[in-house]
Amino acid sequence: MYGARFRWYRSNGKTPTVSQSVLSDIEDEASIKLLVDTFYQKVREDGLIGPVFDQAVQDWDKHMPTMYAFWTHLLFRRGEYSGNPWAKHAPLDVEKEHFQRWLILFRETVSELFDGPVSQQALAAAQSIAHSFQIRKGINPYPND
Numbered sequence: 734m735y736g737a738r739f740r741w742y743r744s745n746g747k748t749p750t751v752s753q754s755v756l757s758d759i760e761d762e763a764s765i766k767l768l769v770d771t772f773y774q775k776v777r778e779d780g781l782i783g784p785v786f787d788q789a790v791q792d793w794d795k796h797m798p799t800m801y802a803f804w805t806h807l808l809f810r811r812g813e814y815s816g817n818p819w820a821k822h823a824p825l826d827v828e829k830e831h832f833q834r835w836l837i838l839f840r841e842t843v844s845e846l847f848d849g850p851v852s853q854q855a856l857a858a859a860q861s862i863a864h865s866f867q868i869r870k871g872i873n874p875y876p877n878d
């Protein structure tokens with residue numbers, strides 16, 4: 734949990750005037766858990782998409798492990814995920830603004846916690862899945878249109 738963030742200071746013994754935060758990449762199951770837990774904390778507190786999840790998720794103790802498995806499979810090609818994400822999203826009454834908020838919170842979570850190629854891959858995958866869900870729902874996915 735504390736391993737994702739390191740702080741590097743000048744090593745001349747003086748009080749540092751400049752500090753730089755160096756984040757590690759998403760690199761194992763512990764990082765995935767940190768990513769998903771932090772993201773869902775934001776989601777559940779969010780005034781726009783929080784209520785959608787509250788209404789639709791019957792069992793959080795089942796949903797969270799599903800999400801760990803999904804991201805583990807997507808990023809590392811390991812584990813047991815074999816669901817059908819679209820089937821869960823097709824019935825949801827959501828608009829473009831919900832997808833935009835989902836993506837903002839996801840990007841915020843990734844950039845606060847991680848940096849590196851796997852993080853970039855997670856962002857690109859989320860963007861592309863959000864795009865395809867919107868197309869399938871008949872929503873124009875381009876933010877400024």
Ligand code: HEM
Binds near residue numbers: 786818
């Ligand atoms: C408007 C945005 C979104 C909303 C409101 C939303 C909401 C939900 C809800 C209510 C569920 C079902 C939970 C349950 O069955 O207990 C779910 C499942 C899931 N969502 Fe989303 N979601 C959104 C966007 C996305 C995006 C962009 C992704 C892509 C990474 C994603 C990935 C998943 C996955 C993998 C599952 C699990 C499917 C399964 O059970 O196998 N969601 N989502």
